[in-house]
Amino acid sequence: MRQVINRKKNNSHNFPTGILVFEDGTKFSGNGIGYEGVAVGEVCFNTSITGYQEIITDPSYSDQIINFTFPHVGNVGTNPEDNEADKAWVKGVIFNSNVTEPSNYRSIKKLDKWLKKRKIVGIVGLDTRVITNYIRDKGAPKGTIKFFNKRQTRSERTFR
Template sequence: MSFPCILALEDGSTFVGHGIGAKKVAIGEIVFNTSMSGYQEIITDPSYCKQIITFTHPHIGNTGINSEDNESDNIYAEGVVIRNYISKPSNYRSEENLDISFTRNNSIGIFGIDTRQLTIILREKGSLKACISPIDENNEQSAISLAKSFDGLEGMDLAKEVTTKNLYSWNEGGLA
């Protein structure tokens, strides 16, 4: 079930769309990804920790989400930006759609966004600080302020956030 949502960038740019997943605020560095497939692998890739991913491919959600294609145990993307969200996947391996997966993983996405325009902004200015927020929680100006408040990725120990919390030994046969 979608809800009114806003994407705000630190440069003052705003985009109004529809939110999916958890009704929460996400703040991070916004980047774009030009892959034409593999959105499930991308959002679960730990290298995207603290980043909001803009998908340049116009249709995301076609194949749904399954339990076999994750790159890790969690969704590490702080949020996603989508042009056209496909809520009814058409794939024999699909177990749930993005909305259900995002809700279950306390993640948020926004769709109905002109991702071409957004990608041009990011290509010209580089990655920016951004905020995705349900409109009932923040207006345009407060969302921009939240985006600006993000400290950025420089100096963050992201490896600590994405690696295992427990020590273990590994050998060729499996866990020691």
């Protein structure tokens, strides 16, 4: 089992509320975003600078967990016109940084709330470059994201 230490510091919570675990046991901890729950799927990466909403609603990403390499995902918010399909197809998302307040006149909803409404589990505060290298070396491994309920005790948040 390979254990990866997350090099990215995250000061938004006193304790991690999310974890990414690969099938070989490699773990990354961060903070949950979107829907509180569990997402399981093939983990792949995307290097686009824009178009995160289009990627999440693209049927070609069905049942996958997307690791977004661009550090500022979510800064333009979401709107119905940018959907590629009538639903979100991905199982989960991985972001480097916390989602910021949208700064776009077309924005209807903040990305975090948009993900939650569509029951997409996400995790932020991870070094997506390290994860991309891991994916490149392993060839689209299976992974699981768990977003813990903030009210759970530390022992209840333990994930194996």
